Amino acid sequence: MEIRLNRSELLSELVPMQGIVERRTTIPVLSHLLLKAEGDALQIAATDLEVSLTSSCEGEVQEEGAIAIQAKKLLEIMRAAEGDEVTLRLDQDGVLTILVGQSLFKIRGLPAEDFPTLPQVDEDPVEIPFGTFRGMVSKIFFAISSEESRFQLSGALLEVREDSLALVATDGHRLALVETQVEGLEEAEGVLVPRKALQEIQRFEGEDLSFRRGEHHLSFTIGRRRLICRILEGTFPDYERVIATDNDRHVVVDRKLLMGVIQRVSLLTGDRSRAIRLQIESGKLEFSAANPDLGEAREDVPCEYDNVDLSMGLNPDYLVQFLGAGDTEKVRLELKDENSQCVCYPVDGADTRYVCVIMPIRL
Numbered sequence: 001m002e003i004r005l006n007r008s009e010l011l012s013e014l015v016p017m018q019g020i021v022e023r024r025t026t027i028p029v030l031s032h033l034l035l036k037a038e039g040d041a042l043q044i045a046a047t048d049l050e051v052s053l054t055s056s057c058e059g060e061v062q063e064e065g066a067i068a069i070q071a072k073k074l075l076e077i078m079r080a081a082e083g084d085e086v087t088l089r090l091d092q093d094g095v096l097t098i099l100v101g102q103s104l105f106k107i108r109g110l111p112a113e114d115f116p117t118l119p120q121v122d123e124d125p126v127e128i129p130f131g132t133f134r135g136m137v138s139k140i141f142f143a144i145s146s147e148e149s150r151f152q153l154s155g156a157l158l159e160v161r162e163d164s165l166a167l168v169a170t171d172g173h174r175l176a177l178v179e180t181q182v183e184g185l186e187e188a189e190g191v192l193v194p195r196k197a198l199q200e201i202q203r204f205e206g207e208d209l210s211f212r213r214g215e216h217h218l219s220f221t222i223g224r225r226r227l228i229c230r231i232l233e234g235t236f237p238d239y240e241r242v243i244a245t246d247n248d249r250h251v252v253v254d255r256k257l258l259m260g261v262i263q264r265v266s267l268l269t270g271d272r273s274r275a276i277r278l279q280i281e282s283g284k285l286e287f288s289a290a291n292p293d294l295g296e297a298r299e300d301v302p303c304e305y306d307n308v309d310l311s312m313g314l315n316p317d318y319l320v321q322f323l324g325a326g327d328t329e330k331v332r333l334e335l336k337d338e339n340s341q342c343v344c345y346p347v348d349g350a351d352t353r354y355v356c357v358i359m360p361i362r363l
Contacts, residue, residue, distance in 0.1 A: 001065020001090035003037040005057050007100055010086060011078045013044055013055045014071070016225065019200050020046040020053045021071040029068055034115040035088065035096075036066035042088070045118060046071060051196050051229045052118045065090050066112035077105050119228055121219035125210035126160060126188075130222055132180055133209050136167050137198050139178045139354060142321040144195045145171035152234025156198060159190040160211075164352055168239050174318045175242050176325075179353040192232035193218060200227060243357055244341055247334035251280060252304040252347060255331045258285070259323040261301045265289050266316035268297040274317055275361045280310045280335070289316075312338040313361035319344075322356040 014033075022030040025048075034045040041056045067090050078086070083101025090096055090109075098105040137156075145153035150172070159166040166179040191213055197220070206222035213219075213231075220227045265276055268289040279286040282305060288298040312335070319342075323331065328346035335342055344356040 001035075001037045001067065002062040002088070003042050003059045004062070004085060004087045005042055005059030007078060007081065007084055007086045009057050010042070011075075013057055013225075014075045014078060016200065016203055017044065017046040017053060017055075017071055018075060019196075019203065020048060020051055022048045023072065029110050029114045029116070031070060031072070032068040032110055032115070033071045033074065034066065034068050034112060036064075036112065037061045037088070038064045045115070047116055047118060048196075049116060050194065051200065051227065053200065053225065053227050054118065055225045067094065067096055068110040068112055068115045069096055069107055070109075073107060077107075119214070119217045119230075121212045121214035121217050121228060123212045123214055125212050125221070126185065128165060128182055128185075128209045128211055130204070130206045130209040132182065133165070134202055134204075136165065136178045136180055136351075137202055139325045139351075140167045140169040140176040141195075141198060141202070142325065143169040143171055143174050143176035143356070144198070146195070147171070151232060152192065152236060155192045155194045155232045157190050157236045157239070158193050160185050160188040162187045166353075168236070170237060170239065170242070173315070173359050174322075175239060175357040176322070177239060177243070177353065177355050178351055180351050188213070190236070191218065192234065192236060194229050194232055197227060197229035242341075243355060244334070244336065244343055247336040247340065247343055249280070249307045249310060249335045250305070251285065251333040251335070252330055253285060253301060253333070255323050255326055255328060255346075257301055258331065259320055261285075261287055261299045262316045262320055262323075265297045265299050266320075268294050269316065270294070274315050275313045275363060276316045277363055278312050278314055280305060280307075282306055282309075310335060310337065312342070313363035314342060314358060315361060318356075318358045322358070326354075 036043040042059050043056050045054045081100040087099040096107045096109050156167050156169040165182045168177045204222045210221040218229050265287040270291045276289045285301045285303045290296040322344050326346050328349045330347040332345045342358045
């Protein structure tokens with residue numbers, strides 16, 4: 001194997017691979033990248049057996065071949081090296097020689113045959129504007145459960161509907177749903193996309209996304225990069241039943257102003273008890289926090305409200321994450337009583353539907 005290619009282009013493809021490789025693993029090859037020189041390009045692949053990423057760089061191939069090289073070390077070399085062009089040459093003893101600028105590196109690799117066979121998803125693609133999809137992911141990602149034991153909640157439900165796309169996530173304490181109009185889509189069965197796959201997709205750049213669904217795997221193609229992940233098994237909750245429709249107390253408030261107040265007041269909450277009190281009065285929201293070890297905080301924010309007074313407890317992080325994911329000037333909070341959920345909506349948002357449900361906390 002011998003190939004000559006642009007160092008900057010190679011570096012740009014090595015960076016997203018780092019989120020896929022397993023650094024702490026009992027299977028050494030999972031901390032490696034598969035490099036394969038063939039045709040007129042270098043094919044690059046990374047996998048943790050659940051999520052895989054492939055990409056390529058154009059180059060001048062002198063001799064075809066393949067090897068698995070430690071991902072972190074290869075990235076460090078490309079970052080530290082000086083020079084526009086890099087040559088990769090595989091010696092007979094399984095050592096990869098790297099020539100870049102005035103530098104020469106030799107790295108011992110693993111046989112390409114040791115690298116896992118990557119799954120293939122060849123079904124017809126669904127074309128989605130990538131910017132639209134990435135924006136949708138950012139609006140629900142915070143609600144995905146990080147508890148591995150709740151595997152059916154450790155991802156988001158992706159629903160392809162007629163002329164629209166929907167993503168839903170919940171961790172049992174809050175729920176986020178976003179639906180956006182996308183012309184030309186046909187309705188299909190919903191599928192659970194793992195958290196890690198969505199996290200990596202958010203780091204990509206591109207204009208169009210090709211989505212394919214296989215029997216056990218999903219494929220997302222953006223430009224030259226293709227991410228394949230295993231479909232999460234399990235039944236996602238009936239989320240429409242969770243979203244209350246009878247909350248009759250509506251509060252409209254400035255989004256950025258509200259976020260700042262909550263962040264300041266929550267400074268006086270404890271690590272174990274992340275809770276603030278929300279007191280709603282005519283024309284005013286009052287947030288307060290009390291901690292016997294630290295002290296207390298209180299701050300008001302003006303709002304549009306003319307119903308009866310109401311007091312309830314909420315997790316400030318849940319509210320701030322919803323407010324931070326939004327992009328509208330104002331938001332609307334719909335409430336019923338201190339024991340019922342808080343349903344949050346943007347006011348005049350671009351999405352067909354965006355809603356966040358936050359369960360109350362007893363104070």
